[in-house]
Amino acid sequence: MNDTQKVLLAGASGVLGRHITEALTRAGHTVIGLGRGPGAEVRADLMDRDGLLRAVDGIEADTVVHAATALRAAPMRHKDMFATDDLRAIGTRNLMEAARALGARRVIAESMVFGYGYRDFGDHVITEDTDPFAPTGDRAVERHLEGMRVKEELMLGSAGIEGIALRFGLFYGAGGTEPLVEMLRRRKVPAVADHGRVLPWVDLADAGRAVALAVEGGRPGQAYNIVDDTPTGFGAHIREVAEAYGTPKPMGAPTWLMRPFPYAHRMVTTSMRVSNARARAELGWAPGHADCAEGLRALAGSRPVDLP
Known part of the structure; x- marks a missing residue:
């Protein structure tokens, strides 16, 4: 799949969507944005099956990318994730039906490494082959894991569709880090103690x-971990942002202070090391920076990125 393609991008107006659009456009592909906002070429809600199918009627696309999210702020409580959980399951099912109507050959899913579980994996290095995705048994986060499980199953297991899942690490970068910088400048975010935990x-x-590379290559039916080379604790990441941008040093805080925010608490008490070897070997992808400290210094020292 080396020819330029028409790509329908669900979630084109989001922070990740804008980076995907830039990468796809640079690779020579034509991007058709799908979303609920006025700037989308295709106006539709993934949760509205009939409306979505009407919106794509008469449109053709070679590939569909699902990068849509219902999040508008960092999730703190489990209920903050419910709309995104539903979007992963119900919205994905509707989007797969739309992909067939579009005549799409390939569908790419935005997934995430938390699908391996919200727990401390110790020194074990997670790979796509050796570790189950979205295991059952953890009642507190089962709703979230089920959404990720269903999303991948729908995309990777659909007959006649070349499905690929990209399991991303935690995001930072242009458009995503600036709100955190502003919070640090206003002294509104602490650096929780990591106690050796890394993410x-x-x-x-x-x-x-990585999405642009998956449009052009990769093995159908496969998942790829898209993470940098050096895991970093959540608190350490906060301190690295402060150092790179010259904000006031964040106060340290014990992890138990996060307990009133149970989803955020599960995130910061998770520890995982994740291999990106398959993405390197099969997608030809590698991180631009070995770790987020290096990436943050480069970002802070560069001009603001002007994304479409």
Whole structure:
């Protein structure tokens, strides 16, 4: 699949969507934005099956990318994720039906490494082959894992569709880091204690580039971890943002202070090391920076990125 393509991008107006659009456009592809806002070429809500199918009637696309989210702010409580959980399951099912109506050959899913579970994996390095995705048994986060599980199953297991899932680390980068910088300047975010816990990260620009590579290559039916080379604790990431941008040093805080915000607490107490070897070997993808500290310094020292 090396020819230029028409790509229908669900979630084109989001922060990740803008980076995906830039990467696809740079690769020579034509992007058709799908969303609810006035700037979308195709105005539709993924949760409205009939409206979505009407909106795509008469349109053709070679590939569909699902990068839509219902989040408008960082999720703190489990209920903050419910709309996105539903979008992953119900919205994906509707989008797959639309993909067939469009005549799309390939569908790419935005997925995430938290699908491996919200827990401490210790020194174990997670790979796509050795670790189950969205395991059952953790009642507190089962609704979230089910949404991720269904989304991948729908995209990777649909007959006649070349499905690829990209399991992203935590995002940082142009459009995503600036709100955190502003909070640090106003002294509104602490750096929680990591106690040796680490998480995988990825620059938004690198994430967009991974999508463009998946449009052109990769094995159908496969999932790829898209993470940088060096996992970093959540608190350490906050401190690295402050150092890169010269904001006031964040106050340290014990993890138990996050307990009133149970979803955020599960995130910051998760620890995982995730391999990107398959993405390197099969997609030809590699992070632009080995770790988020290097990426943040480059971002802080560059001009603002002017995304479409």
